[in-house]
Amino acid sequence: MAAQIWGSEKRARRRREISAKIAQMPELHDSKPLPFMTREEKIMESARKLTILTEKMGQIIDPTDPAELYHLNNEVLGLEGNPMALHGVMFIPALSAQASDEQQAKWLPRALRREIIGTYAQTELGHGTNLQNLETTATYDLATQEFVLHTPQITALKWWPGNLGKSSNYAVVVAHMIIKAKNYGPHPFMVQLRDEKTHEPLPGITIGDIGPKMAYNIVDNGFLGFNKYRIPRTNLLMRHTKVEADGTYIKPPHAKINYSAMVHVRAYMLTGQAIMLASALNIATRYSSVRRQGQIDKSQPEVKVLEYQTQQHRLFPSIARAYAFQFAGAETVKLYEHVLKEMKSGNVSLMADLHALTSGLKSVVTYQTGEGIEQARMACGGHGYSMASYISEIYGVAIGGCTYEGENMVMLLQLARYLVKSAALVKSGQSSKLGPLVAYLGVKSEPTSLIDRIPNSGFTEYVKTFQHVSKRQTLKAADMFFGLMEKGEKREIAWNKCSVELNRASRLHTRLFIVEAFVRRVNEIADIRIKEALTDLLHLHVNYELLDIASYALEDGFLSASQLDYIRDQVYLYLGKIRPNAVSLLDSWEFSDIELRSVLGRRDGNVYENLFKWAKSSPLNKTDVLSSVTQYLKPMMEKARL
Numbered sequence: 001m002a003a004q005i006w007g008s009e010k011r012a013r014r015r016r017e018i019s020a021k022i023a024q025m026p027e028l029h030d031s032k033p034l035p036f037m038t039r040e041e042k043i044m045e046s047a048r049k050l051t052i053l054t055e056k057m058g059q060i061i062d063p064t065d066p067a068e069l070y071h072l073n074n075e076v077l078g079l080e081g082n083p084m085a086l087h088g089v090m091f092i093p094a095l096s097a098q099a100s101d102e103q104q105a106k107w108l109p110r111a112l113r114r115e116i117i118g119t120y121a122q123t124e125l126g127h128g129t130n131l132q133n134l135e136t137t138a139t140y141d142l143a144t145q146e147f148v149l150h151t152p153q154i155t156a157l158k159w160w161p162g163n164l165g166k167s168s169n170y171a172v173v174v175a176h177m178i179i180k181a182k183n184y185g186p187h188p189f190m191v192q193l194r195d196e197k198t199h200e201p202l203p204g205i206t207i208g209d210i211g212p213k214m215a216y217n218i219v220d221n222g223f224l225g226f227n228k229y230r231i232p233r234t235n236l237l238m239r240h241t242k243v244e245a246d247g248t249y250i251k252p253p254h255a256k257i258n259y260s261a262m263v264h265v266r267a268y269m270l271t272g273q274a275i276m277l278a279s280a281l282n283i284a285t286r287y288s289s290v291r292r293q294g295q296i297d298k299s300q301p302e303v304k305v306l307e308y309q310t311q312q313h314r315l316f317p318s319i320a321r322a323y324a325f326q327f328a329g330a331e332t333v334k335l336y337e338h339v340l341k342e343m344k345s346g347n348v349s350l351m352a353d354l355h356a357l358t359s360g361l362k363s364v365v366t367y368q369t370g371e372g373i374e375q376a377r378m379a380c381g382g383h384g385y386s387m388a389s390y391i392s393e394i395y396g397v398a399i400g401g402c403t404y405e406g407e408n409m410v411m412l413l414q415l416a417r418y419l420v421k422s423a424a425l426v427k428s429g430q431s432s433k434l435g436p437l438v439a440y441l442g443v444k445s446e447p448t449s450l451i452d453r454i455p456n457s458g459f460t461e462y463v464k465t466f467q468h469v470s471k472r473q474t475l476k477a478a479d480m481f482f483g484l485m486e487k488g489e490k491r492e493i494a495w496n497k498c499s500v501e502l503n504r505a506s507r508l509h510t511r512l513f514i515v516e517a518f519v520r521r522v523n524e525i526a527d528i529r530i531k532e533a534l535t536d537l538l539h540l541h542v543n544y545e546l547l548d549i550a551s552y553a554l555e556d557g558f559l560s561a562s563q564l565d566y567i568r569d570q571v572y573l574y575l576g577k578i579r580p581n582a583v584s585l586l587d588s589w590e591f592s593d594i595e596l597r598s599v600l601g602r603r604d605g606n607v608y609e610n611l612f613k614w615a616k617s618s619p620l621n622k623t624d625v626l627s628s629v630t631q632y633l634k635p636m637m638e639k640a641r642l
């Protein structure tokens with residue numbers, strides 16, 4: 001199963017080897033539980049491990065393999081981030097996709113050797129979503145052949161970029177490019193922020209940390225201001241766009257090609273989210289098979305809480321989602337790598353499809369991951385609320401994904417643009433022009449679902465039902481939009497008035513893609529036992545998801561009330577079937593105890609003893625009487641006694 005999850009037997013084996021090596025290297029372990037450290041201590045601890053890793057990485061992993069790097073990162077540095085998180089996630093990808101060959105030769109080897117640390121600085125205090133209204137300017141000075149970066153007012157301060165505050169000395173900065181008073185829109189520039197020897201900010205740069213966040217606090221998300229700060233013309237990233245010495249602007253082959261670093265993260269973050277969901281579920285499911293509370297049959301001893309159907313219903317559908325996200329994520333990464341290769345050689349024809357797909361997926365996957373992790377926390381009762389479970393940190397980090405790389409509602413609306421265009425093709429009889437991801441919009445569906453009549457259809461009837469609801473909602477939302485425009489409403493006003501319905505269409509379309517990705521993967525599996533276990537999970541997935549969106553299929557009678565009862569029964573049936581495999585389905589992800597950082601989720605199940613040990617190690621327990629008591633509470637009580 002691990003081979004299915006991680007892509008191949010070799011990958012699964014390599015992960016095991018890497019974990020085993022790390023287990024033997026105490027210098028790479030947390031020196032004490034992270035929840036007991038202050039933010040400064042955590043940042044220091046992370047930097048300590050990061051530098052050891054830089055020295056020893058080659059002994060542990062193949063540093064050119066992103067999957068091995070990611071695993072090493074999760075084991076040693078963990079989810080809370082590290083001082084170079086954005087260096088790998090966005091700075092290097094931005095340079096790789098947007099810098100010319102000459103620029104790459106100059107900067108990439110230095111970045112890869114970690115001679116310099118970089119980040120991606122785009123969002124500002126006043127604007128993150130609406131990139132067209134970013135306020136930082138890069139004005140071309142023809143006389144000196146330099147760009148002058150400037151922060152005209154407080155809202156133009158860069159705000160949020162990870163590791164910008166304290167760690168990075170370079171950044172890819174996105175600013176409006178102005179040449180001879182003409183604004184060419186946001187463009188990426190390579191900018192040195194700090195002196196390479198002293199690490200002091202360079203003159204003209206104001207920089208710092210934005211303060212603690214809900215989670216992810218090892219990362220120094222930062223602010224950055226420019227006071228007429230000059231950089232050479234050749235620091236504009238010039239793979240696709242060029243500015244010549246005389247100020248001539250050569251436009252890129254696609255207007256949004258500069259957005260590629262964002263698309264990169266949107267594509268890669270899906271499997272990252274799947275891992276976080278599976279981690280939280282691994283903790284909750286293991287604990288649920290240790291925790292005994294109450295009896296189902298009063299004549300019997302207390303049961304493991306995992307025996308309760310409500311507990312299974314809370315956890316198992318999310319197990320199925322974690323697998324579904326991992327499989328859909330793997331497909332998306334493959335597509336992304338293909339499109340990136342095409343883009344580099346000038347073929348931009350697939351960019352719109354990739355943008356639509358990743359916009360929908362990042363939104364649905366991050367939202368459902370958040371839901372699943374929160375349910376996992378509640379499934380652990382009181383101990384889930386303790387940082388000893390570590391679920392709250394996983395939750396905090398995961399839900400950051402609902403916001404970063406494009407706020408979820410906004411990204412769903414990006415997909416909706418694509419769906420509405422596709423609907424227009426269907427309505428004008430041009431369905432043959434639909435791309436493969438939306439081809440179903442042009443196919444006539446049956447009047448009713450056959451789900452309960454062809455139970456061994458290999459999920460075909462389920463896929464058809466998802467297609468039906470997605471198609472119907474897309475055409476309905478598009479009709480609403482076109483109808484408003486026909487009545488004389490301006491395009492943007494009409495769009496806003498339909499946006500809830502449009503986003504519903506985007507979610508349904510994306511959920512269909514996820515279901516199909518899961519079906520595709522299960523169909524490919526040769527090993528009978530693995531196929532059987534995943535088929536059970538897929539049964540739970542399609543029935544649970546369909547129940548969740550049933551109103552769309554009931555509205556037009558595509559599903560009947562009795563079919564709904566059938567679907568519900570299937571959910572209960574598969575909860576029971578999955579129960580014996582539940583712990584194994586998560587253990588198959590092979591997270592080590594080092595990586596999970598959870599007392600509740602320990603592999604050996606020795607929870608209570610270790611919870612007590614953990615509590616005793618709380619810094620508050622170093623003394624029996626705290627100074628807050630001697631200074632305030634004790635005098636108060638004494639005064640009251642007088």
Ligand SMILES: CCCCCCCCCCCCCCCCCC(=O)SCCNC(=O)CCNC(=O)[C@H](O)C(C)(C)COP(=O)(O)OP(=O)(O)OC[C@H]1O[C@@H](n2cnc3c(N)ncnc32)[C@H](O)[C@@H]1OP(=O)(O)O
Pocket residue numbers: 066067070089090120122123128129130131132162256259260262263265268269270271272351352355403404405406407410414417418
């Ligand atoms: C190996 C294992 C690995 C596992 C790895 C796991 C790694 C993950 C780790 C995660 C840690 C992450 C740390 C955090 C990083 C956060 C970094 C950030 O947030 S950085 C900051 C992130 N910030 C954000 O994400 C900001 C969000 N905002 C935006 O992206 C944009 O403003 C916008 C897209 C909303 C609109 O843009 P705007 O320019 O106003 O455009 P219009 O709306 O006017 O549409 C015009 C046309 O353009 C089209 N089009 C648009 N984009 C694209 C595209 N990319 N392409 C193609 N086309 C695109 C669009 O479809 C439309 O087409 P049509 O319909 O006309 O045909």
Ligand SMILES: Cc1cc2nc3c(=O)[nH]c(=O)nc-3n(C[C@H](O)[C@H](O)[C@H](O)COP(=O)(O)OP(=O)(O)OC[C@H]3O[C@@H](n4cnc5c(N)ncnc54)[C@H](O)[C@@H]3O)c2cc1C
Pocket residue numbers: 086120121122123126127128129130159160161162216221400403404405406407408409410413
């Ligand atoms: C953990 C974290 C890490 C980050 N790292 C980076 C980084 O490394 N580099 C970087 O540059 N940035 C980074 N960001 C910033 C992030 O990319 C932005 O916060 C994000 O893109 C959302 O933009 P915003 O903050 O402007 O939200 P807003 O756009 O202000 O969103 C507020 C509300 O307005 C709604 N809204 C906005 N526009 C529309 C619209 N057109 N239609 C409908 N609703 C709309 C949204 O849906 C939301 O409900 C990070 C953020 C976080 C939380």
